[in-house]
Amino acid sequence: MNLLEKLDAAAAARKALLPNGVGAFGIPIEEIFSATEARIGDRRVLLMGTNNYLGLTFAPECIRAAHEAIDKEGTGTTGSRMANGSYFGHRALEREFADFYQCSSSIVFTTGYQANLGTISGLVGPGDTVLIDGDSHASIFDGCILSGANIIRFKHNDMADMEKRLRRLGDNIETTLIIAEGIYSMLGDQAPLADIVQLKNKYGGILLLDEAHSLGVLGKSGQGLVETTGLLNEVDFITGTFSKSLCSIGGFCVSNHPQLEQLRYVSHPYIFTASPSPATIASTRAALELLRKGSHLRDKLWSNCRQLYAQLKEVGYQLGPDPGPVIAAVVATPQQALLLWQQLLEHNIYVNLILPPAAPEGKSLVRCSVNAAHTTEEIRYVGDTFAKLYGAINTQT
Amino acid sequence: MTESNYDEIMKLLCDRLSDLTNADVLITPETNLISQLSIDSIKLLNLIMEVEDAFDISIPINVLTDVQTVRELADLVHKIKITSS
Secondary structure: OOHHHHHHHHHHHHHHHOHHHOOOOOOOOOEEOOOOEEEEOOEEEEEOEOOOOOOOOOOHHHHHHHHHHHHHHOOOOOOEOOOOOOOHHHHHHHHHHHHHOOOOEEEEEOOHHHHHHHHHHHHOOOOOEEEEEOOOOHHHHHHHHHHOOEEEEEOOOOHHHHHHHHHHHHHHHHHEEEEEEOEOOOOOOEOOHHHHHHHHHHHOOEEEEEOOOOOOOOOOOOOOHHHHHOOHHHOOEEEEEOOOOOOOOOEEEEEOOHHHHHHHHHOHHHHOOEOOOHHHHHHHHHHHHHHHOOHHHHHHHHHHHHHHHHHHHHHOOEOOOOOOOEEEEEEOOHHHHHHHHHHHHHOOEEOEEEOOOOOHHHOEEEEEEOOOOOOHHHHHHHHHHHHHHHHHHHHOO | OOHHHHHHHHHHHHHHHHHHOOOOOOOOOOOEOOOOOOOOHHHHHHHHHHHHHHHOOOOOHHHHHHOOEHHHHHHHHHHHHHHHO
């Protein structure tokens, strides 16, 4: 089979799963009206599958800041951070992230994906080890591959399994990076950070926590899992993204280790790419300010999360262990998941469809992402629609 | 490590692969994991964790890129077991 035939085979497998040209992946959004509504085809839909957790995509402060930056600094930097792409705004945003996390160092990356890719591949290399959760995001996994380090997985959130693997590392623990996530993107569950820190302190290693889905969502000031657990000072490196609660694109890493600064000279995903545009940086800075004083947004978000989680649970859907902004219904087969996804769209609700092997343990997921801008009535409508479809989905084989 | 240990590794791999895939496929040392068993990446990674536990070793998943057949996987596990003993 040649290279192109391999792609044809993959396309055929996809078509077999998604017959009749159903476009569940990469569905075109024709118009976007607000943080919660858009047009898909000729339908005005409720957006329940975005990562816009605080609902800030149309925040006037962010839009104004982006407009002003374009007017003053142009549309792009046309260069990398290493060369001509470090404007005042990039450096200011780094200072603001360092201040937010009370850390001495901070680096801004062009995407959240690159934040993990660049941080991990900058910290470890061939001969070192990364110990990662089995449900790690692709950006973590790809960062580990890029680094050339030895990759060991532990069972998702299973601390006995993690300890077993830490023990086996022996002296290699000295050059081991442990990686976990504040909130996992598939089922919305949180890492048992206190237990992870305890094991790190017992065996050794350096700990990196990815707060991509938990930034702005967890903690009084929105720092993430480090804040709700009070373990900020126990985590060596924190990464995150601008593309969820901060509603733009980009990523960051913060740390109290001064060695973080060295990544600017060794990390290819930081060096060999253009820096974020001035508008992106400006809107992110404005959003970070809103996030820091956004406890009312978090209150609303969590009220919505609890409402939808309780409603789906009561109906009988299998969900992740705890309520959170990511609420995924685990469905028995890809066909059932596709049917549920299609039926929801016919009821003008857009959610995410996740099929094996993207979902953990061969599961199929129909995933909702709740945000602070959803009204109580909208959440109720989504819950009622899921309830209405429950019987139909479960009689479909 | 003795020959019987190698046989033990091979038996474990064949048994588990048989559970994970179509029961009609006869699994031999030369069976190709991808083209013949169509084992997806997640199943393979979970199998590796089981093998790690069975032999109390660490198998870095990045070294699996060179593994295509059941025999190559058994050789890799055997080599790691020997160096970690």
